[in-house]
Amino acid sequence: MVMLYLNEDERNKILIVDDSKINRAILSDIIEEKFSVLEAENGIEAMKVIREYGNKLSLILLDLVMPEMDGLEVLAAMNRFNLINEIPVIMISAENSSSYIERAYELGATDFINRPFNVYVVKKRIANTVMLYSKQKNLINLVSQQVYEKEKNSDLMVKILSHIVEFRNGESGLHIMHVNTITELILKQLVKKTDKYKLTSKDIDYIVTASSLHDIGKISIPDSILNKPGKLTAEEFEIMKGHSEAGAKMLGFLTEYINDPLIVVASDICLYHHEKYDGKGYPKGLKGNEIPISAQVVAIADVYDALVSERCYKKAIPHKQALKMICDGECGAFNPIVLECLCDIENTLENEIKINSLSHNNERKVRKITDELLSQSGITRENNSINYLEQARTTSEFLASMSKEIQFEYTKDSDVLTISEWFAQKCGLPLVIVNPFKNERVLNIVNGREGVEFFGSELAKTAPDNPAIEFTMQIKIENQQRAHRVLCISKWNTDGDVPVISGTVGKLIDIENEYQIMADLKKQASLDPLTSIYNHRYCVNLAKSKLAEGTDLNYALVLFDLDHFKAANDTYGHMFGDEVLKTVASTLQKLSKKRDIVARIGGDEFMLFIEYRSEDELKNKIENIHKVINDIVIDSYCVRISTGISTTQEVGYDYNTLFNCADTALYHSKGIRKSVMSFYDKDMMHSGIKITPIEN
Amino acid sequence: MTLNECIAVLSGNIDELKGRMLSEERIKKFLRMFPGDTSFSELCEAMENEDYEAAFRAAHTLKGVCANLGIERLRIKASEITEALRGNVNNGADEILPDLITEYNAAVDAINILE
Numbered sequence: 001m002v003m004l005y006l007n008e009d010e011r012n013k014i015l016i017v018d019d020s021k022i023n024r025a026i027l028s029d030i031i032e033e034k035f036s037v038l039e040a041e042n043g044i045e046a047m048k049v050i051r052e053y054g055n056k057l058s059l060i061l062l063d064l065v066m067p068e069m070d071g072l073e074v075l076a077a078m079n080r081f082n083l084i085n086e087i088p089v090i091m092i093s094a095e096n097s098s099s100y101i102e103r104a105y106e107l108g109a110t111d112f113i114n115r116p117f118n119v120y121v122v123k124k125r126i127a128n129t130v131m132l133y134s135k136q137k138n139l140i141n142l143v144s145q146q147v148y149e150k151e152k153n154s155d156l157m158v159k160i161l162s163h164i165v166e167f168r169n170g171e172s173g174l175h176i177m178h179v180n181t182i183t184e185l186i187l188k189q190l191v192k193k194t195d196k197y198k199l200t201s202k203d204i205d206y207i208v209t210a211s212s213l214h215d216i217g218k219i220s221i222p223d224s225i226l227n228k229p230g231k232l233t234a235e236e237f238e239i240m241k242g243h244s245e246a247g248a249k250m251l252g253f254l255t256e257y258i259n260d261p262l263i264v265v266a267s268d269i270c271l272y273h274h275e276k277y278d279g280k281g282y283p284k285g286l287k288g289n290e291i292p293i294s295a296q297v298v299a300i301a302d303v304y305d306a307l308v309s310e311r312c313y314k315k316a317i318p319h320k321q322a323l324k325m326i327c328d329g330e331c332g333a334f335n336p337i338v339l340e341c342l343c344d345i346e347n348t349l350e351n352e353i354k355i356n357s358l359s360h361n362n363e364r365k366v367r368k369i370t371d372e373l374l375s376q377s378g379i380t381r382e383n384n385s386i387n388y389l390e391q392a393r394t395t396s397e398f399l400a401s402m403s404k405e406i407q408f409e410y411t412k413d414s415d416v417l418t419i420s421e422w423f424a425q426k427c428g429l430p431l432v433i434v435n436p437f438k439n440e441r442v443l444n445i446v447n448g449r450e451g452v453e454f455f456g457s458e459l460a461k462t463a464p465d466n467p468a469i470e471f472t473m474q475i476k477i478e479n480q481q482r483a484h485r486v487l488c489i490s491k492w493n494t495d496g497d498v499p500v501i502s503g504t505v506g507k508l509i510d511i512e513n514e515y516q517i518m519a520d521l522k523k524q525a526s527l528d529p530l531t532s533i534y535n536h537r538y539c540v541n542l543a544k545s546k547l548a549e550g551t552d553l554n555y556a557l558v559l560f561d562l563d564h565f566k567a568a569n570d571t572y573g574h575m576f577g578d579e580v581l582k583t584v585a586s587t588l589q590k591l592s593k594k595r596d597i598v599a600r601i602g603g604d605e606f607m608l609f610i611e612y613r614s615e616d617e618l619k620n621k622i623e624n625i626h627k628v629i630n631d632i633v634i635d636s637y638c639v640r641i642s643t644g645i646s647t648t649q650e651v652g653y654d655y656n657t658l659f660n661c662a663d664t665a666l667y668h669s670k671g672i673r674k675s676v677m678s679f680y681d682k683d684m685m686h687s688g689i690k691i692t693p694i695e696n
Numbered sequence: 697m698t699l700n701e702c703i704a705v706l707s708g709n710i711d712e713l714k715g716r717m718l719s720e721e722r723i724k725k726f727l728r729m730f731p732g733d734t735s736f737s738e739l740c741e742a743m744e745n746e747d748y749e750a751a752f753r754a755a756h757t758l759k760g761v762c763a764n765l766g767i768e769r770l771r772i773k774a775s776e777i778t779e780a781l782r783g784n785v786n787n788g789a790d791e792i793l794p795d796l797i798t799e800y801n802a803a804v805d806a807i808n809i810l811e
Contacts, residue, residue, distance in 0.1 A: 020757045022729050026764055029722065065756040093760070116763040118716040 011036040012058035012130055017046040017074065018092070019066040023115075027061055027092070030122050035059075035130075043069025047077055055086040058130045062109075064093035064100055072100070075107035084108035088129045092117075101656050110537060112656070128602035175305055176212050181352050182301035183211045189341040190297070196337075197293045203265075207294040210266035214273045214298050217247025244274050244283050268292040273299045278333035288335070296335050300342055303331045304349075319350050406475075406484075406508040410436070411491075413502065417442070426477055445476050455486075462490040464499045475508060482512035528600040530578055531585030536607075539599035540655065543609045546597075547653045553611050556618050556647045557658040559666045560588070560629070562604035563640040563674045572637065580639060584629060591625045618647070619679075626677045642669040643677035650680060697809045699724060705806040708766025724810065727765055731804045735761060739777075743793055751789065752781040770799040 014035045018024045019042055028037045035058070040046040043066055050057065064071040071091060078084040088110040091101070101112055110129055113122060187204045190197065199207075218226055221243055225236045232240060247270030251263055272286065272295035279287035307322035317325070323346060325331060327339060342349075407420040417436035424431050429441055436442045437452055446452055451473065458471045467489040475484045488506020492499045526538035534542070546555065562568075562584065569577035581604065588598045588606055597609040608625070612618035622645060632639040644666025651661045665680040672678070699720055703710045717723045735757040742751035755778040762771035773796040780789040 019753070020733065020735060020761050022726055022733050022761050023757075023764065025729060026722075026726055029725075063760075065753055067750070067753055115760045116716060116766075119718045119722070120716075 013038060013053060013056060014126070014130075015040060015046065015049050015053075015057050015060045017041075017043070017060060017066070017071070018063040020063075023063070023092075026117060027122070030117070030119050031126055034127070042066045043071065043074040043077075046074050050074075050078065050083060050087070051081070054083065057087050059126060060087055060089045061092050061113075061126070062089050064091060064104070072103055072107060075104060075109060079107060090125060090129060105540065114660070125602065128605070131603060175309060176215075178305040178309070179211050179214065179298060179301045180208055182304060182349065183297050184208045185345045185348060185352065186297050186301065186338065186341045189344050190293075190338065193341065193344075194337060199293070206262050206265045207269070207297065210262055210269050210294070211298045211301065213247065213251070213266045214269050214302060215243065215247070216250055216266075217243035217245065217270055221246075241274070241282050244271055247271070265294050269295050269298050271295070273302060275299070276332040277335050281332065296338055300326065300334050300338055304342065307331070319346075406510075407505075408488075408507065409503065409505040411503040423477075447474055447476060447481075458486070459488075459490050459501060459504055462501075464492040464494060467492065472511065482510055483515040484508040485511045528585075531582050531600050533585045533589060533606075534597060534599035536599060536601040539597050539601070539607060539609065542597050544655045546609070546611075547648070547655055547658075551648070551653055554613065554618075554648055555653075555658075556608075556610055556612055556622070556645055557662045558608040558610070558622055558625075559601075559644045559659075559662045560584075560606040560608070560626075560641045561644075561666055561670065563642055563670070565604040568637055572635075576635070576637070580634060580637070583632060583634060584639060584641070587629055587632065588625065591628060612647075615647075615649070618645075622677060630675060640675040642666060642674050644669055644680065645677065646680040697806065698811055699727075702727070702806050702810050703766050706766060706770070706803055707768040709768070710766070713766040723765070727807050727810060730761070730765060730767070730807055733758075733761055736800050740793075740797070743789065746786070748781050748786050748789070749784040752778065752784055755781055767803050770796070770803045773799050 012035050014031060015038045016024050016027050017040045018027070021041070024039050024041070028039065031037060038049055038053070038057075040049050045068075046060070046062070047069070050060070062071045062074060069077075071093070075084065075089065078087070078089070085108070089108070090111045090113055091104045091109045092113045093100075093115065104112065111125055113125055184204065187199065187207060191199050191204070221240060225232065225239055228236070248267045251267045251270060269292075271283070272291050275281035275284065275286045275291045275295060277288060277291070277296070279285050281291075303326060304322060307317045307325060308319055310316040323343065326334070327343065406423040408417060408423075410417045415435050415437075417433045418431060419429065419433070421431060423429075427441060427445060429439075433439055433442060437449075443449065443452070446455065454473060458469055462469050468487075469490070470485065470487050472483055472485055474481050476482075486506060486508055488504050490501050491503040491505065493502035526534060528535045543555075543557070562580070565577065565580070568580060581600070584606065585598070585600060588608060592598050592608060592610065595611065597607075599607045599609075601607045608622075610618075610621075612621070622643065626641065626643050629639060629641050644662045644664070646658050646661035646665060648658065651657050661680040665678045669676045669678040697705075700710050703713060703723075713723060714720065735754045739751055739754035739758060742748070742754055755774055759771055759774035759778050762768070762774055773792060777789050777792045777796055780787045780792055
């Protein structure tokens with residue numbers, strides 16, 4: 001109810017759509033005290049307002065029959081724009097043809113109010129609907145925001161991308177770590193020296209993280225060039241140079257992240273990390289500070305680490321000598337101030353990089369795995385690809401042990417699956433599995449052949465120029481089924497005429513918790529958040545499906561309405577009011593059978609939809625419920641309800657008729673003296689029942 | 697003419713109306729708006745033009761407005777003509793129209809002398 005007592009300017013907005021000015025004026029008059037009112041005189045105008053305000057509208061009161069675009073068409077359009085689940089719509093019409101009403105419900109209308117308006121009923125229905133929806137909307141916003149943030153976490157994206165780079169590139173993952181470290185050291189020194197580049201600590205974070213991706217474009221470079229042991233020919237070098245632009249282009253494919261600051265920085269780094277300060281670099285030949293500072297710093301870090309590391313085509317150069325070579329311009333021109341920074345941090349640099357190296361223990365393990373693999377697959381150690389695999393394993397193992405992520409690589413030719421250490425331990429599997437799809441334990445993890453085939457069918461959706469794919473599948477770890485997000489790229493063999501998938505590399509992220517939240521949310525959507533019994537919309541659908549099953553069974557629709565509830569709220573506070581509602585809901589639940597439908601259909605209105613055999617049985621049962629609830633006392637507050645009942649025997653199997661008749665009976669009960677129960681009978685309709693306003 | 701007298705002329709149920717609208721002031725306020733409502737003239741014009749789709753909509757609107765304001769005799773005629781026009785055909789609407797016009801004029805006359 002909190003929502004109804006907001007400040008003037010924060011009042012909930014309600015859109016009234018009706019072609020009659022008088023009708024709009026009446027509705028507006030009824031609600032403008034508590035809501036801010038917008039008006040539209042036909043469907044087209046309504047859609048303009050709906051598109052403009054979106055879910056800032058708390059409610060729409062919608063007439064059915066209108067010129068230009070009628071109420072059903074508005075509902076249909078709201079479905080198209082996915083707004084129907086966000087904005088509750090109450091249909092208002094003198095139209096009592098049930099096919100219209102049926103169709104409106106099908107299209108997602110929340111409720112129906114018939115003309116002539118009853119001011120009290122209109123006020124109450126609107127307040128209830130707005131209140132229920134606000135709570136639900138807040139909840140949904142909260143959770144979806146969390147899930148979205150997690151999914152969109154670009155750090156994660158960077159991790160997988162850099163992981164892919166390492167797997168694929170001939171260079172060790174250590175190089176990437178070193179570039180990270182050096183970049184950070186230089187940037188921190190740079191901001192001490194000058195504020196020319198206006199770098200905040202957030203900017204530095206971004207640049208450091210994004211530096212992992214500087215060589216991501218190398219994925220597009222053929223193996224034969226990328227891992228060539230000797231010097232590249234001029235032609236090969238030209239191809240190699242393409243990796244700068246290829247990297248930026250790849251990041252451009254990540255449409256969801258395209259404006260993410262991290263990805264923007266990463267694109268700059270990819271594209272410009274081979275530019276030189278004197279304009280002699282590639283691909284653009286930018287000069288001086290035309291080159292983004294992020295790329296300038298990463299470039300120098302990249303060059304330094306390349307010099308001091310051993311590569312398949314060269315030996316490691318000592319630290320001092322490497323520094324001298326860079327300062328003397330042997331590796332191209334750099335920004336003098338960045339060079340100064342590099343020299344300033346000289347001592348720290350050497351130590352930091354040593355600390356960040358892998359332990360000997362890990363290296364021995366890698367050697368062992370490689371040897372094991374060699375003996376199994378009969379490939380010679382001289383083979384360059386083994387060299388690459390060894391380096392890749394080092395990297396992946398290191399990253400995996402840090403992150404506890406599940407990483408995997410599968411190579412089709414050798415039919416070998418490699419998995420990260422943490423995952424292997426959890427599942428009691430070796431790190432390297434030959435013929436994995438004949439391995440019982442592997443099959444168990446992916447839930448049998450079906451899992452393998454599903455994976456394969458997802459992978460088949462990729463193409464050489466668009467190898468990345470993301471999907472969700474169930475993974476069984478330690479006998480627990482958990483939903484995992486699979487992020488991977490397909491590897492392609494392009495030697496033949498038609499490219500074929502040669503394997504895949506990627507990782508699994510446990511999203512079971514997020515999955516559960518979504519499942520709970522779906523359940524929440526059918527339940528009233530306060531009382532945990534069904535909400536109106538859900539119970540309407542359930543009741544309708546029962547009524548549609550045929551006319552063999554008798555059903556009764558019973559409406560209960562708390563008397564003087566607002567007084568209780570005002571006197572004892574909303575917390576107490578909520579307590580009363582919860583107690584009534586749980587009492588109703590207790591007194592009804594499992595196949596009965598118990599729902600909260602509004603603020604203090606409850607509904608029971610039950611099957612019965614004889615009228616006597618029904619009467620006894622409802623009398624009992626009515627009495628038990630009227631005997632409830634909470635902290636000396638006596639709960640009182642009025643009850644209205646309609647039956648299929650009396651009014652037939654149309655849901656809306658049943659509901660309206662029970663409603664009529666309920667207001668009859670309220671009109672008499674409250675806290676009584678009434679069965680609907682035909683005379684009520686014509687007696688011009690006087691409805692006493694009670695809680696307006 | 698008092699509100700009670702006016703509603704009696706319109707054959708409305710004053711108790712029911714007060715029960716729904718909660719205040720006499722509200723009823724009077726909107727009754728006074730009724731002569732300015734365009735649905736009646738739209739209905740007549742659409743009938744003239746034999747545009748039964750527009751006529752149905754206007755009749756439907758008129759019916760709703762009358763129901764809200766307790767203008768019962770006109771509401772009955774509006775309801776009849778709505779049904780005669782349902783499906784955008786003229787299923788005897790012509791015959792109902794003169795009675796409807798009579799009722800409309802009577803209603804407007806009564807409302808115009810409301811205190």
